[in-house]
Amino acid sequence: MQDANNTMQDANTEPKKLRIAAVGDIHVHEQDTGKWVDFFRQVSEEADVLLLCGDLTDTGRESEAEVLAGELRACSIPVLAVLGNHDYDHDQVKKLRKIFAQTNLQLLDGDFTVIEHVGFTGVKGFGGGFDRYMLGMFGEQLNKDFVQEAVTEALKLDAALSQLDSQHSELKKIVLLHYAPIRATVEGEPEAIHAFLGCSRLEEPLNRRNVLATFHGHAHVGTLEGETSTGVKVFNVSVPVLQKSGYEKPFFLYEV
Numbered sequence: 001m002q003d004a005n006n007t008m009q010d011a012n013t014e015p016k017k018l019r020i021a022a023v024g025d026i027h028v029h030e031q032d033t034g035k036w037v038d039f040f041r042q043v044s045e046e047a048d049v050l051l052l053c054g055d056l057t058d059t060g061r062e063s064e065a066e067v068l069a070g071e072l073r074a075c076s077i078p079v080l081a082v083l084g085n086h087d088y089d090h091d092q093v094k095k096l097r098k099i100f101a102q103t104n105l106q107l108l109d110g111d112f113t114v115i116e117h118v119g120f121t122g123v124k125g126f127g128g129g130f131d132r133y134m135l136g137m138f139g140e141q142l143n144k145d146f147v148q149e150a151v152t153e154a155l156k157l158d159a160a161l162s163q164l165d166s167q168h169s170e171l172k173k174i175v176l177l178h179y180a181p182i183r184a185t186v187e188g189e190p191e192a193i194h195a196f197l198g199c200s201r202l203e204e205p206l207n208r209r210n211v212l213a214t215f216h217g218h219a220h221v222g223t224l225e226g227e228t229s230t231g232v233k234v235f236n237v238s239v240p241v242l243q244k245s246g247y248e249k250p251f252f253l254y255e256v
Contacts, residue, residue: 017255018116021046024053024178024217025238027086028068030061036068040075042249049077049115050251052105053217053237054084054124054178062092065099072103078115079105082122084178084218108176110156112164118256119168121160122176125216126150128199130183135195150199153179158205165209172256173209177216181206184226185236186219197222206232213254224252 021043028036043050057064072079087096100107108122128135128150137147157175164173180186180198189197197219206214207230214228217238224245226234235252242250 015117018049018118019047020049020051020118020174020254020256021251022051022053022176022215022235022237022254023239023242023251024215024236025055025084025220025240026052026068027055027058027239028064028071029058030063030067032064032067033070036071037074039249039251040071043251044074044076047077047251047253049120050075050079051120051174051176051215051237052079052081053176053215054082055086055217056081056083056100057087057096060087060089060092060096062095062099065092065096069099069103069105072105075104077104079103080113080120080122080176081105081107082109082124082176082178083107084124110160112160114168114171117171118174119164119171120174120176121157121164123153123157123160125157125177125179125181125202126153126199127179127196128201129195130186130198130200133195134200150201154199154201154205157202158208161205161209161211173211174256175206175211175214177202177214178218180216180219180222180234180236181214182226182228182234184223185216185234186222187226188221188223189219203228206234212256215252215254 112121181202186197213233220240222236
């Protein structure tokens with residue numbers, strides 16, 4: 001009888017929640033040694049995994065990445081990240097990737113990783129505009145190249161989610177981006193620059209692959225929360241947005 005009761009209790013016990021901390025646009029500078037140690041320690045106490053949604057460095061310099069690598073020693077939980085536009089500024093991405101590969105930070109770029117009952121994937125994304133104002137593949141080659149970059153990023157994300165589905169269909173799916181997939185989370189920014197803050201092409205894979213939630217940064221004067229046309233939660237976790245929303249230590253907690 002005791003065994004039966006234990007079995008019933010086990011069946012009724014909810015699985016442990018995975019605590020996800022997310023933040024974007026930390027913009028680490030060369031002079032930031034020591035600045036982020038307390039942040040990473042606190043995150044490690046309050047979450048099980050940390051998501052960094054791009055602009056890890058301020059100008060994409062190798063020296064800035066080395067400072068971040070040193071600060072990450074204070075972080076005792078897995079760190080998943082995508083790169084942002086600032087990380088590309090000095091064309092040192094290969095060096096940044098090499099530095100981060102020696103830390104507990106895993107860069108996602110069209111691939112995925114699994115932590116407990118959650119599958120994570122991510123891409124940087126790109127601009128292009130939203131909804132009926134989304135740029136089309138027309139006109140000068142430079143314009144076509146701009147649009148093609150957004151298409152490529154969306155296809156990369158869709159392929160990663162498809163692979164995650166085929167190998168781990170039972171898992172909840174979380175997506176990291178730098179650029180926004182919907183207009184709602186860039187609201188507050190001047191309309192004139194919306195096309196450079198994200199693209200609706202990134203929304204399509206989220207809807208098609210039944211993603212649970214998506215985190216991005218980039219739009220510093222945007223809005224914390226929105227959702228796609230099918231109800232996928234989207235969070236703009238850029239540091240300035242979190243601070244504006246009252247987060248003293250800028251990270252957003254989400255449980256799955």
